[in-house]
Amino acid sequence: MSGDRATIQFLLEHLESAGKRSTPQRHAVCQALVEHGGHPTVAEIFERVRHTFPMISQATVYNTIDTLLDLGLIRPLELTSHEHTHYDLDLSPHVNLACTSCGQIHDVHSPLLDTLLDQLSGHSGYQIDRRTALVAYGLCPACKKPL
Amino acid sequence: MSGDRATIQFLLEHLESAGKRSTPQRHAVCQALVEHGGHPTVAEIFERVRHTFPMISQATVYNTIDTLLDLGLIRPLELTSHEHTHYDLDLSPHVNLACTSCGQIHDVHSPLLDTLLDQLSGHSGYQIDRRTALVAYGLCPACKKPL
DNA sequence: CTTGCTGCAAAAGATTTGCACGTGC
DNA sequence: GCACGTGCAAATCTTTTGCAGCAAG
Numbered sequence: 304m305s306g307d308r309a310t311i312q313f314l315l316e317h318l319e320s321a322g323k324r325s326t327p328q329r330h331a332v333c334q335a336l337v338e339h340g341g342h343p344t345v346a347e348i349f350e351r352v353r354h355t356f357p358m359i360s361q362a363t364v365y366n367t368i369d370t371l372l373d374l375g376l377i378r379p380l381e382l383t384s385h386e387h388t389h390y391d392l393d394l395s396p397h398v399n400l401a402c403t404s405c406g407q408i409h410d411v412h413s414p415l416l417d418t419l420l421d422q423l424s425g426h427s428g429y430q431i432d433r434r435t436a437l438v439a440y441g442l443c444p445a446c447k448k449p450l
Numbered sequence: 451m452s453g454d455r456a457t458i459q460f461l462l463e464h465l466e467s468a469g470k471r472s473t474p475q476r477h478a479v480c481q482a483l484v485e486h487g488g489h490p491t492v493a494e495i496f497e498r499v500r501h502t503f504p505m506i507s508q509a510t511v512y513n514t515i516d517t518l519l520d521l522g523l524i525r526p527l528e529l530t531s532h533e534h535t536h537y538d539l540d541l542s543p544h545v546n547l548a549c550t551s552c553g554q555i556h557d558v559h560s561p562l563l564d565t566l567l568d569q570l571s572g573h574s575g576y577q578i579d580r581r582t583a584l585v586a587y588g589l590c591p592a593c594k595k596p597l
Numbered sequence: 598c599t600t601g602c603t604g605c606a607a608a609a610g611a612t613t614t615g616c617a618c619g620t621g622c
Numbered sequence: 623g624c625a626c627g628t629g630c631a632a633a634t635c636t637t638t639t640g641c642a643g644c645a646a647g
Contacts, residue, residue, distance in 0.1 A: 324601065324646055345637085360604040365637065381528030381585075387636080398566075398584075400576050411574050419545075419562045420586065427558050428591035429547050435586040438528075439567065444575035471621055471626065492612085507629040512612065514627095534611080 307395040311337050314376055321374050331356045332367040336392060342380055342399070342408045344387040380408070380436050391436055396420060398437045404446035454542040458484050461523055468521050478503045479514040483539060489527055489546070489555045491534040527555070527583055538583055543567060545584045551593035 314333040319325055335351035336343060343351075349364045368390065371377045380389040382401050389408065391399065396416055400409040416437065424431050461480040466472060482498035483490060490498075496511045515537065518524045527536040529548050536555065538546065543563055547556040563584065571578050 326602065326646075328603070358604080362605080362638080363603055366602080379530045381530050383526045383528050398570060400570065400574055400578070402576070403579070409574060409576070411570055413566065413569060413573070415562065415566045415569055419560065419566055422560060422562055423545060423547065423558055423586060424588075426560070427547055427556060428594070429549070429556070429586075429588040430594045431547070431586055431588035432550065435588070436530075437584045437586065439570060439576075439578055439582040439584065441571075441576040441578035441582070447575075447577050473621075473627065475628070505629080509613080509630080510628055 307393050309337065309376060309392040309394070314371065317374055317376050318370070323370060323374075328352075328356065328359055328363050329367050329370075331359065332364055333371075336371075336377065336390065342389040342391055344385075344389050346387060375434070378434055378436055380438060382408075382438060383440070394434050396433050396435065396437075398439055400443070401438055401440050402443035402446055403440050404442055407443055409443065454540050456484065456523060456539040456541070461518065464521055464523050465517070470517060470521075475499075475503065475506055475510050476514050476517075478506065479511055480518075483518075483524065483537065489536040489538055491532075491536050493534060522581070525581055525583055527585060529555075529585060530587070541581050543580050543582065545586055547590070548585055548587050549590035549593055550587050551589055554590055556590065 311333050314336070315325065315330065318329065323329070331352045332348060335348045339347060339351065345364055345368060348368070349361055352359050352364060368377070372379060375394075377390045377392055378394060380391050380399060382389060385401070385406060393410055395412065397410050397412045398416060400411055401407075402409075420431050420433065420435070423429065458480050461483070462472065462477065465476065470476070478499045479495060482495045486494060486498065492511055492515060495515070496506075496508055499506050499511060515524070519526060522541075524537045524539055525541060527538050527546055529536060532548070532553060540557055542559065544557050544559045545563060547558055548554075549556075567578050567580065567582070570576065
């Protein structure tokens with residue numbers, strides 16, 4: 304169940320070693336990503352950053368997130384039941400459990416997943432990206448009970 | 451590896467038993483979905499249907515697909531590396547392997563997946579939807595080799 | 598200095614919606 | 623005949639892009 308979430312240091316260091324400039328805006332976006340704690344959307348990051356950086360442009364948030372994605376420092380989560388793209392700071396192989404009722408997203412790590420991915424590689428011949436995000440849908444414990 | 455793909459009969463029967471009207475447009479959309487054979491997008495279905503039904507509206511295709519989704523007769527596949535939403539006619543638990551190079555999508559059935567989903571249910575307390583589509587990314591055998 | 602980054606605003610592109618007409622039942 | 627489904631076009635909403643000015647290295 305332990306995570307492997309990126310920290311601000313991790314993000315900024317990798318940005319710099321990739322030759323990207325260290326700007327206040329990028330720092331703010333990275334900070335917002337990390338402090339969000341969950342699986343934020345661009346809109347959520349934009350709102351968060353605006354609190355401390357009111358003049359930031361939406362385009363800059365998109366640019367920064369695209370840069371982080373290109374460098375593989377975060378990964379996108381496409382959730383059928385959610386309208387926006389969420390981002391995951393945990394790059395280790397795990398399953399994202401998404402509640403179809405309340406929208407909460409829960410990270411679950413399981414050794415079986417590694418076995419499954421290995422088996423898939425063998426059977427299919429695919430060279431599977433270990434950072435693949437697997438999303439499973441269901442009802443979380445709270446929503447399972449009568450509302 | 452065997453699939454469990456919906457047939458035209460399956461789709462039309464379930465539409466009717468849900469009290470939905472049987473229209474030529476819906477028939478055409480269902481036929482296009484099944485005959486596509488893979489994991490079509492709305493745009494691909496629209497194009498296909500236009501061949502035999504030139505005056506059909508894009509909105510009708512979206513409406514029909516939404517109806518099928520509501521009834522759980524098809525399911526959406528959100529693919530990070532693809533711009534459009536693809537749809538899957540195979541409702542059994544399986545993994546969709548998506549090639550990040552050529553975009554091809556491969557269905558893989560594995561008993562391990564069932565075990566994994568069971569284990570996830572137990573550990574997390576989630577009531578997991580068995581129709582959940584798990585998407586894994588990687589390079590397909592063809593793209594793995596030097597291009 | 599020089600190039601990359603930012604901000605603004607407009608554009609692009611997919612999906613949704615409103616409404617009047619047509620059609621299945 | 624009535625309600626639902628369709629077609630058309632406009633609206634909506636997220637994400638992208640062009641460009642001028644600024645700032646990091």
